[in-house]
Amino acid sequence: MAITINGTEVPLPEDPRMSLAEFLRDGLHLTGTKIGCNQGGCGACTVLIDGQRVLSCLTLAVQAEGREVTTIEGLSSGDDLHPLQEAFIAHDGFQCGYCTPGQICAATAMLRELAEGMPSSVTGDLSRPAPLTAEEIRERMSGNLCRCGAHNGIIAAILQVAQEGAA
Amino acid sequence: MNPFTYRRATTAPEAAAAAALPGHRLLGGGTNLVDLMRKGVEHPETLIDVTGFSQQIELTPGGGLLIGGAVRNSALAAHPQVRRDYPLLSRAVLTGASAQIRNMATVAGNVMQRTRCTYFADPAASRCNKRVPGSGCDAQGGFTRYHAILGGSSACIATHPSDMCVALAALDATLHLLGPDGPRALPLSEFHRLPGDTPHLETELRPGEIITGVELPPPLPAMRSAYRKVRDRASYAFALVSVGACITVENGHFAEIRLAFGGIAHRPWRATRAEAALRSGPATPEAVEAALKLEFAEARPLDGNAFKLPLARRSAAALLAQLIGETA
Ligand SMILES: Cc1cc2nc3c(=O)[nH]c(=O)nc-3n(C[C@H](O)[C@H](O)[C@H](O)COP(=O)(O)OP(=O)(O)OC[C@H]3O[C@@H](n4cnc5c(N)ncnc54)[C@H](O)[C@@H]3O)c2cc1C
Ligand code: FES
Ligand code: FES
Numbered sequence: 001m002a003i004t005i006n007g008t009e010v011p012l013p014e015d016p017r018m019s020l021a022e023f024l025r026d027g028l029h030l031t032g033t034k035i036g037c038n039q040g041g042c043g044a045c046t047v048l049i050d051g052q053r054v055l056s057c058l059t060l061a062v063q064a065e066g067r068e069v070t071t072i073e074g075l076s077s078g079d080d081l082h083p084l085q086e087a088f089i090a091h092d093g094f095q096c097g098y099c100t101p102g103q104i105c106a107a108t109a110m111l112r113e114l115a116e117g118m119p120s121s122v123t124g125d126l127s128r129p130a131p132l133t134a135e136e137i138r139e140r141m142s143g144n145l146c147r148c149g150a151h152n153g154i155i156a157a158i159l160q161v162a163q164e165g166a167a
Numbered sequence: 168m169n170p171f172t173y174r175r176a177t178t179a180p181e182a183a184a185a186a187a188l189p190g191h192r193l194l195g196g197g198t199n200l201v202d203l204m205r206k207g208v209e210h211p212e213t214l215i216d217v218t219g220f221s222q223q224i225e226l227t228p229g230g231g232l233l234i235g236g237a238v239r240n241s242a243l244a245a246h247p248q249v250r251r252d253y254p255l256l257s258r259a260v261l262t263g264a265s266a267q268i269r270n271m272a273t274v275a276g277n278v279m280q281r282t283r284c285t286y287f288a289d290p291a292a293s294r295c296n297k298r299v300p301g302s303g304c305d306a307q308g309g310f311t312r313y314h315a316i317l318g319g320s321s322a323c324i325a326t327h328p329s330d331m332c333v334a335l336a337a338l339d340a341t342l343h344l345l346g347p348d349g350p351r352a353l354p355l356s357e358f359h360r361l362p363g364d365t366p367h368l369e370t371e372l373r374p375g376e377i378i379t380g381v382e383l384p385p386p387l388p389a390m391r392s393a394y395r396k397v398r399d400r401a402s403y404a405f406a407l408v409s410v411g412a413c414i415t416v417e418n419g420h421f422a423e424i425r426l427a428f429g430g431i432a433h434r435p436w437r438a439t440r441a442e443a444a445l446r447s448g449p450a451t452p453e454a455v456e457a458a459l460k461l462e463f464a465e466a467r468p469l470d471g472n473a474f475k476l477p478l479a480r481r482s483a484a485a486l487l488a489q490l491i492g493e494t495a
Contacts, residue, residue, distance in 0.1 A: 016173040016214070019201070039202050040268060052241075052270045058201050059271070062173045063194075063216065106267065113266070118245045121261035121402070126250040142402035143265020 003064045005030070006074030013061050020064055021045040021056035024071060032072035032101045036145075043144035046102035047071050053109035072101035075108060083164070084108060087157035095148035103144045107158045110140045114162065132162055168204050175216040179379045183345045185215045187375030193217045195237065195276030198268050203281065207290045208298060218273060221379050224248070230385035233343070236275030236378045240331065241266065243274060253383055255392035255411055259334035262396045265403050275378035278332060278342065278358070279370065282325035282433075283313060283405055296322045297366040311471030313405065316479070318432040319467060323366030325433060327359055328405050332435040334394055336427035337411040340383050346376030355381070356427075359434030366433070387423060390415050391490045395482050396429075406430035408479045410486050416450045416494040426487075431479055438462045438483075450491045455484055 002009045005028065013023050021038075024030045024047070036044035038057045045057040048070040075082045084104045087093070094100045114136070117129035122139045130136050137158050138151075146154065173194075176182035185191050190212030194200055203209040221235035224246050232248060243249060244260040263269065263277075286293035286305040294303035306314055306324050314324040332355065340355045358371050372378070392413040398404040409429035415422040424445050426438040441462035448454050459480045468476045 016171060017168045038205070040198055040264075043265065043267060046267055053267045054271050055198070055267045058196075058198050058268075060173065060197060060201060060214075063197060063218075110266065118241070119250065119257060119261060120266075121258065123261075126254050126257055139402055140266055143267045 001065060003061065003066070004068045006070060012065055016060060016062045018061050019057055020047065020059040020061045020069070023061040024056060024069075027061075030071050030073050034098055034101055036098070036102075041145075042099070042102075043106060044099050044102040046105045046144065048105055048109055051109065051112070053106050070105070072105055075104065082108070083161050084157065087161045088154070091153040091157035091160065092150065093153040093157040094146070094150050099144060099146045099148075099150075103141070103146070103154055106141060106144050107154075107161075110137070111158070111162055114140070132159075134159055137162070168207075169210045169212075171204075171211055171214055173214045173216065175219055177219055179220055179345050179377065182215055182217045182220075183347070183375060183377045185213070186377050187347060188213070191215055193275075193377060195273035195279075196239070196268075196271035197276075198264070198272050199276060199280045203288070206288050208281075208288060217275070217377065221275075227382060232383045234274055234381045234383070236273060236343075236380050238274045240264075240269040240272040240274065240277060243331075244269065252386040253334075253338060253392075255394050255413060256331070256334045256338060256383075258394040259330045259396075259409075259411055262394065262406075262409075263330040274331070274381055277329055278335075278355070278378060278381070279372075280327075280329060281369070283328045284325040285310065285313075287325060297325060297362075297369075300365070300367050309471075311469045312407070313430070314469065314472055315432045316466045316468040316472055316475045317428075317436060317463070318361045318434070320362045320364065320366070322364055323362035323433065324469070325362070325366065326430055327432070327434050328430070329435065330394070330396060330406060330409060330429060332359075333409055333411045333427045333429035335381060335383075336435040336437045337392070337413050337425045338383055339425060340381050342378055343380040343382060344372065344376050345379045346373055350379070352382070356435070356437040362433045369433075387413070387415050389494070390423070391493045393486055393490055395486045397478060397482055408475055408482055410479065410483045412483070412486050412490060414450070414487070414490050414494070416491060419450055420447060421445050421450050422447070424487075426483065428479055428483070431475055440464075441483075450494075452484065452488060455487050459483055 034044040036042035123130040192211035194214040221237045244257045293305040394411045396409040413425045428436040441458040444458040
């Protein structure tokens with residue numbers, strides 16, 4: 001009865017009502033993960049489960065039993081930033097920063113999906129791997145809203161990391 | 168949220184047996200059910216997690232495809248066979264929700280998802296016959312941009328919000344169900360009900376039945392298909408109107424045509440009248456125009472969604488013109 005969070009096994013919360021987002025923030029004090037809408041509409045709560053991006057506000061913590069959760073805290077090590085974090089700073093990919101952990105977790109998984117050839121709704125030819133374009137990245141990141149409107153910087157940051165193949 | 172217990176089923180028969188028990192509900196990805204529990208619309212006492220089985224996509228002996236109920240929406244859209252033989256399905260799924268939600272959402276959960284009517288989702292302040300039978304419908308005379316223009320009733324004008332189901336309807340998909348009397352199969356187009364006087368009864372699923380999978384018939388040779396979704400923003404929004412179509416054309420005539428709409432009715436709307444009018448007839452804009460007029464003859468648009476009638480007709484006409492062009 002445990003979840004692995006950023007490489008460490010932790011016991012499940014007793015109350016199955018607790019969402020993964022609440023468990024991370026209130027139970028484990030991993031407050032990098034943010035809760036915006038709490039209803040699936042904004043992406044601020046995005047984390048990775050077994051490498052896949054999901055919304056922690058609509059995931060019950062018990063659903064993640066036996067699985068590996070990675071949060072924004074698990075992407076960097078100490079002061080060594082993840083390449084996406086560096087790029088977000090370089091491209092002004094945020095203002096208030098509230099959406100940023102969700103954006104970066106989503107982008108991490110998105111780059112892997114793109115590398116694996118997963119299509120998106122703007123992919124012209126479904127029989128081939130999608131091209132690496134701003135349009136593709138914009139569509140694939142549309143599940144993460146930014147109230148500050150930093151989307152152009154966000155797309156530029158992700159595109160740069162994708163082109164460098166550094167993520 | 169009311170207190171509940173959570174457990175995982177490991178087989179379909181185990182889940183079906185549990186589904187028959189009072190207060191028990193199946194949990195797929197939770198993207199709809201968890202949200203509705205938090206909003207106080209759903210109050211299960213026990214959640215049975217059904218994501219641990221029915222996870223495969225397999226070829227059927229007849230050359231079709233059997234998609235397990237627990238296959239995630241993202242895996243379905245990305246599956247090589249689906250992309251090659253049923254691109255309409257990939258396209259429709261990819262226009263739905265966000266990548267995160269598609270990673271969580273299951274095929275069965277998508278079929279069973281409930282309406283996005285805001286009055287349904289608001290137990291504190293709104294009346295809804297779907298939530299509390301007989302209580303009234305605050306959508307009538309309210310904000311109806313996302314509501315039905317076809318098949319509604321005075322009791323309910325909610326729409327079924329799924330994109331995936333529109334593609335499944337146009338692809339002639341069949342649902343595989345398992346219940347106390349064993350397995351049975353039902354065409355997807357006959358699974359969702361119109362509201363009538365009983366809008367709380369949304370599907371033909373019987374007590375103790377679960378969806379184990381969706382079967383697609385073999386793809387037709389030379390079939391062209393496409394999906395078009397019109398929404399309030401370019402991505403991450405529900406359909407105002409969507410349309411999916413599959414056609415084959417021989418000598419300028421429709422040899423086969425299957426057409427379905429989303430966002431306009433209580434169920435994914437299979438346009439059987441338009442199909443019947445067009446099948447074997449000339450594949451021309453005039454014939455399409457006449458058939459669509461027939462399909463929508465009984466449409467009852469409201470003040471807030473009257474735009475959907477011309478929008479649905481124009482979207483379907485444009486989509487079919489595009490597909491006819493591809494077959495030329
Ligand atoms: C912000 C947001 C935006 C969205 N946008 C779109 C969109 O644009 N287009 C679209 O199509 N959808 C959209 N969706 C809806 C989404 O597609 C559904 O929530 C999802 O498909 C439901 O699947 P699930 O596995 O999470 O279901 P759950 O929430 O787990 O369950 C939904 C229902 O299915 C029942 N159920 C689950 N499994 C079975 C089974 N095997 N047999 C019988 N019953 C079962 C459950 O008991 C429950 O009643 C959106 C959702 C959100 C939150
Ligand atoms: S907080 Fe989870 S999507 Fe907004
Ligand atoms: S930086 Fe403020 S919400 Fe995105």
